[in-house]
Every structure is written in structure tokens, then in C-alpha cells.
Amino acid sequence: MQSQMPLYPEQASNFAPQVDNLVYFMIAVCVFFAVVICAAVIYFIFRYQRKAPDEIGVAIHGDLRLEIAWIVLPFPLLLVMFGWGAAIYVDYRHTPTDTLDVYVIGKQWMWKLQQPDGRKEINELHVPVGRNVRLIMGSEDVIHDFSVPSFRVKMDVVPGHYNTMWFRPTKVGKYHFFCSQYCGTDHAVMGGWVTVMEPDEYAKWLSGSSGSGDPVAIGQKLYSELACNTCHLPDGKGRGPSYNGAYGSQVKLADGSTVLADDNYIRESILQPNAKIVAGYLPVMPSFQGLVTEEQIVDLTAYIKSLKDQPPPAKPGAAVPATGNK
Amino acid sequence: MATTELHVPSGEKMPREHYLNATYGIRSWLLTTDHKRIAMLYLISVTFFFFVGGLFASLIRIHLLTPGGYLVTPETYNKLFTMHGVAMIFFFLIPSIPAVLGNFVIPIMIGAKDLAFPKINLLSWYIYLVGGAFVLYSFATGGLDTGWTFYTPLSSIYSNSAVTPAVIGIFINGFSSILTGLNFIVTVHTMRAPGMTWMRLPLFVWAHYATSIIFVLGTPVIAITLLLAGLERMFHLGFFNPAYGGDPILFQHLFWFYSHPAVYIMILPAMGVISEIIPTFARKPIFGYDFIAASSIGIAVIGFIVWAHHMFLTGQSTYSAVAFSFLTFLVAVPSAVKVFNWTSTLYKGSIAFDTPMLYGLGFIGLFTIGGLTGLFLACLGLDIHLHDTYFVVAHFHYIMVGGAIMGYLGGIHYWWPKITGRLYPEFLARIAAIVLFVGFNLTFFPQFILGYLGMPRRYHDYPPEYQVLNVMSTAGASILALGYLLPMIYLTWSMRYGKVAGKNPWPATGLEWTTDSPPLTENFVETPVVDWEVYDFEHRPELGLRGAIGKKPLPTHGDD
Secondary structure, rough: OOOOOOOOOOOOOHHHHHHHHHHHHHHHHHHHHHHHHHHHHHHHHHHOOOOOOOOOOOOOOOOOHHHHHHHOHHHHHHHHHHHHHHOOOOOOOOOOOOOEEEEEEEEEEEEEEEOOOOOOOEEEEEEEOOOEEEEEEOOOOOEEEEHHHHHEEEEEEEEOEEEEEEOOOOOEEEEEEEEOOOOOOOOOOOOOOOEOHHHHHHHHHHHHOOOOOOHHHHHHHHHOOOHHHHHEOOOOOOOOOOOOOOOOOOEOOOOOOOOOOOHHHHHHHHOHHHOOOEEEOOOOOOOOOOOHHHHHHHHHHHHHHHHHOOOOOOOOOOOOOOOOOO | OOOOHHHHOOOOOOOOOOOOOOOOOHHHHHOOHHHHHHHHHHHHHHHHHHHHHHHHHHHHHHHOOOOOOOOOOOHEEEEEEEHHHHHHHHHHHHHHHHHHHHHHHHHHOOOOOOOOOOOHHHHHHHHHHHHHHHHHHHHHHOOOOOOOOOOOOOOHHHHHHHHHHHHHHHHHHHHHHHHHHHHHHHHHOOHHHHHHOHHHHHHHHHHHHHHHHHHHHHHHHHHHHHHHHHHHHHHHOOOOHHHOOOOOHHHHHHHHHHHHHHHHHHHHHHHHHHHHEEEEEEEOOOOHHHHHHHHHHHHHHHHHHOOHHHOOOOOHHHHHHHHHHHHHHHHHHHHHHHHHHHHHOOOOOOOOOOOOHHHHHHHHHHHHHHHHHHHHHHHHHHHHHHOOOHHHHHHHHHHHHHEEEEEEHHHHHHHHHHHEEEEEHHHHHHHHHHHHHHHHHHHHHHHHHHHHHOOEEEOOOHHHHHHHHHHHHHHHHHHHHHHHHHHHHHHHHHHHHHHHHHOOOOOOOOHHHHOOOOOOEEOOOOOOOOOOOOOOOOOOOOHOOEEEEOOOOOOOOOOO
């Protein structure tokens, strides 16, 4: 816990020291300029204070060399700030491959989180220290934002697609997380705690769970309940493409382009099936908008993900001509 | 301390006939086409909205004294900060300097009898009133809880408050801005007096020219954007709600395409005011006139291509984020050029600390802090941590309150003798300026730290470790409130009891100071001819000042 009035937030992730170092640099530069300007103003107004009521100042209309100097000289400093900031940002956006994936669903006004093994939490997130964690985040209603000040991470959670962010907790402890995008009445209490644990304690915590079920199994069950299986046959001979080996691959579309089959693509294909048609298939799938919840989409995605190591069908959709009505 | 009161002969009398007493009766005001009377109508209406917005702000600050949020319910709190933002931004800050001070002095400054389209000018005010009425109706019948940013789909679908009348009101109000901008542009192009060349225009006029470009080009975008959100709300047309096939991020692009330039609508006119005040009270030409004029246009142009820096966390592409970050850093250049030039103008001046100058000097300090903290938010790596925290709240209040409102009050004090013909009590006014400066910093500086510590904005409740800084901020706000009440009282008092000011009490060099205070309805008895350079004290013997220090008086041009 922190003191009564801390001056900087705790540093509890890989990003925190990076961000703080840049902040210190920026503060130094900005304080320098602010002090120079204020000192000049204060010196001038006292040094050149009016002595007689009808006195006028010395007419100086400008100086081209000075103008050029103060346009050109601060420019390298601006470039350093911009470049340094951009470098950190690229780091934020460049997710490592070995992440522990946690699904986050925001809704007015609570957070539902799901660990890779299906353990669900509400307004709590448990993560192991030292491990790269990726949050895959969707919203059921309005725009939310998941932020952890002690990790210096924050990302909008936007309805309609997934946003992801990653971090590596570096310090065991309990930290606030907040909803940072105004989302209606109880926005201010739509938050909770991130608990960073030693890896073995995290494993113990996971195994002690009552278990809300394996997401792959739930997804597989939904897959038949929603009758996905009548069209999406494993051999690709159905009216829809096979899921085998699909996740993470580049999918060829009817319009000749390709798209990476990631979480966002799967989500979109369930809710707006006609947005991207796989080459060789017709736009015949109905939308499941309103028929599945965000959490069910997460489970379906988990099931489709589990099939990624299955061998894909040799020649998809041979029976259907590639020219659809779209 | 040096003052200029010696320049007002005690026997000064009010002119026999002027715009205030030319005609009488309520109709003569409500149907007036005199830009000066319309400016007064605007003065009354924006002051009303300022105090409405200020009342909401006071309640917000009192509520935030304690964590836990005991004073008002979450619903009420959300409505308070939304209505504070809507009243202040759309109905006070945007029209304040242009529609009050710009309206009053721009025609006189360029030697014209009125704006190019006097009737359209009056129409602008009525449109503003109708827009304002819709918004007040929204406040009174359910309030508004979307945030002034109206982000979808919260505003278009989920909010239960009176969103529809509010967006209609802002849509209507937009036409008022567009017409004012159009009027200024045409006036500056076509109505300048003989000899008033572009490079002799006061910088206040340049700043308004730049502002008008934004009015005309930007306002239609916000108007149509809010209308689309309203249509989605009323008729469930899918523009922004993903459930209807819309894109919520599209709204943000359209919204900020106007609303970022709108920040420059608020600050550019204030910079124009400061560029008038500083030469007057340093009694010398402004340093780098052409650079200050060009930087206004530069800010207006670059201001249009930085909007997506409000959206670094929406999931936009990294390339786009990097590009917008870079463009945002570029705005720092013309802004810094202004600050450096104002500071240099003080060098070898003859500086007096009259009230407008106190606002001018305060503006330089506060705008410097506001501008420099903007660099933190432009910086991609830092924006992730600081976005949507109190750091942002502090930053934009330094620009909008520390900058725009300080500029507005400075301008009101500077032109008050011209507007009313009378002086306000100088000592009281200086006290108020200092109280405002202290109160402002105490209110908003702690919020930078709060934001860095991670306190999100728009929170009716917060963790207890943020309390100390919140208490400091509320303490500052009570000082600030006093600072705003004082001018309200003594300015009203001075309209009747203030000492008669005469034509040119400071004295200053602009054309507006060559005519009566208050001016005639036609502004000038005959069209003035300008044969002096802008902000020139050296060649203006009629100002009654001794020649430049160490120089003998130069031959005069012998005008009236």
C-alpha cells in the first residue's frame, strides 16, 4: 500500500520504468523552458518598469536571426521527445508470442475476465509475476477502457471488435485497475484489483478454482447447439469452410485478398458473416448478432483455436463455384 | 507602481451621443444591427452561460472533497460534468472572445462602420439563443450525461438522459459560429479603411481571421456528426453502433476533426487579445509582428490535421498513431513562436502593471504550462498512461481557463473603457487578477499529479489515496470562484459610477482608440485614413507621450 499522498505511482510492470524515465526527461526539458521564459518575463517587467507616466519603450520590430533560432533550435528536442515516445509505443503494440492470454469483457458496469483454462473472475485479475500477459478485450455495450496505472497500461475496449494489450508484471502485489473511458452511470466504480502472484502461487490459485469449465469444451458444445457443425464440416465439403488449421493462418478471400484468421476475424465472421467471404464459398451464413453473447464468442473462439493443429482439408469447397452473388 | 491614470484628465466628459444612448427601448436592442450592441447582447448571454457552467463546476469540486461521493448521486455527478462541459465549451468559450470582443472591436479596429453583414450578425445571436434554449431545455428535462464528447454508442443508444434536444441545440448553435466566421472573413477582406493594409492589421484581427477559417471549415463537421448521432438515437439508423453495423470509432474521427480545431477557436482569439495588451502596456511595437500573424494561420492549418491524437488508445494503427503524434508536436512550433515574441516585446519596454497587463503576463505563464504539458500528451509512450486521467483535465484547463478565459478577462478589462466609456476601480481589478491567478493554479496544478498517479477523469468516486490532492484542488476552486465574482460586481458597478475614461486612457495605438468612448453608432465621424504602422508609439505625437528614450521626437505625419 502507498503512503497518504504519493507523488508517483508504483512501478509494477516492464513498461513502468520506461515510461517514468521518459517522463523525467520531459519534465526536465519543460521545466527548463518554463523557467527560462518566466525568468525572462520577470526580469524584463522589473528591469523595464515604466519610470515616467509618458515614457515610451524602445521600438524594436523583430530580429530574423532570433526568430529562426527559436524555430530551429528546439526542433531536435521535439524530435527526441517524439522518437522516444514512439519507440515506447511500438513496444506497447508489439506483443510477444509467448503470452498468457486472458479474455476481458467489459459491460456496464463490470468486468468479466477469463483465464486460459476457463476460470472466470469478476472485477479481479490474477496474473503470475514475470510472465508476458496479453489481454484480449471486447465490450458488450459501450466503449470502456481497461487501465492499470501501476503497469502504465491502458487500452480502449470497443464494441464491435477486440483490442489487445500486453504487459509483464514485475512486482508481486495488488494494484488498482480502472475503467478509464467514460461509460455511463457507474463508470467510477467499474474497476477492481489486479493481483500479481508468484508463479507457483498462481498455479495453486488456478488449481483451487471451482472450475467454470474448459472453454474448449463449452465452445464445442455451443458449436453443435448453434448448428455450426451442419455447414462447417471438418473436411471443408460443407457450405462453410472447415476450422481445421484455420486459426492463425492466412485465409484467401473471394475478392482475392487474404486476411489473418485471428480472434477479431472469427468474431466478425460470427456476427457479420458477409463482411469477408472465404474464397470458394457463398455468402449464405446468417448473422449471429444478438444470438450469442460476447462470452460465448470467446468460448467458440477457444474451440476454433483448439483445432488449429488439425490438418486443413486439401481442397476446400470443390463443389461450389467461386463466383458468388456478392 | 506605475499607472496610466494620469492620462485621463479629471474633467473628461462622456460624449453627448454614442451607441448606447442613440436610441432607447427594448426593441432598439433586440432589433439592432449595430455590431456594438450585438456584442453587448452576446456579453450578457455568454456571461449567463459562464455562470451556469461555473455553478456546475462548483458542485463538482465540492462533491470531490471526499472519496465515496456523498454529495450527489452518480447520475447527478455525470450530468454535472457533462453540462459543465457543454455550457462552457459550446456556449461560453467558443463564442466568448469572437462574438463579444471581436464583434465590438474588429470593425472599429479596421476603420469600418460595421461588419459586412449587420443583419446576419444579429441573426447569429438569435441562432445562438435558440441553440442555447434547446440545450437548457435538455438540462432542465432530464439533464445530459454523455460527457461533452458525446461518444457513441453511449450517447446514441445507451444514455437515458435528454440527448436529443442537446444535440439539436448544438447543431443549431453551429450555424451561429459559421455565420460569425463568414462575417469576419468578408469584413476583413472588404471593409478596411484606406491605408489599413494587411500588414497594418492589429494581431487581434489576424487571430480572428484564423479563427474564422476554423469556424467556417470545421463547424459543419461537428454539426452533421452530432446530427448523425441524434438520428441513430431517434431512428436507430446504423452509423456508429456496431449492433446496427456502424463503427463507434468513426464518430470519434468526425467529432475530433472539429473539436480539436475548436480548441484553437478558443485559444487563438485569446492570443490575439494578448498581442494587443502587451504592446500597449510595454509601449512599443510588438516583436516579430509577421511571425505572430503567420503563426496564427499556421496553428489554424496544422490544427486541422492532428485530431486523431485523441484516439491513440482506440486501437488505431500504429502508423497512424505515429503520424498524428508527429503532427501534434509540430503545433508546438507556432505556439512557442508566439510566447517567445511576446516575451521579447517586453525587452526595453516601458512597462506598466495595469490590470489588462496582469492578465497578459498571467496568460504567458499559464499558456506556457498548458502548452508544455500538451507535449506529454502528444508523446505516444506517455499518452498511454496519461490518457483520460486528470492530467488531461489539468492540461486543457490550463489552455482553456488559464489561456482562453484569462485572455477574455484581459480583453474585457482592456476594452471596457471603450465599451462603456468608464474606468473600473483599478486597485480592486488588480486584486481580482491576482486572486484568479493564485486560485487557478491551486485548482489545477494538483490535477497534473493526480493524473500521473492514475486517477481517471469523470469519476464521482475515487480511491482514498487521491484525497489530499483533491482537497487542494477544491480549495483552489473556491478562491477561483471569488476571483470570478469580483469582476462581475465591480464591472457592473463601473458602468454607472466608474470614472469617465476618455478616448484613449492607456494610451494605445489602434484605430479603436481614436474614436469616442463609447463610440458613435457609426464608429467614426468620417472614414479614418491610416498612415502609421501598427503598434507604433514613436510617430504618434497625438498620444501625448514623450519620444522614444534617448531619441529626439521624429517629424509627424500631421494627421488630425
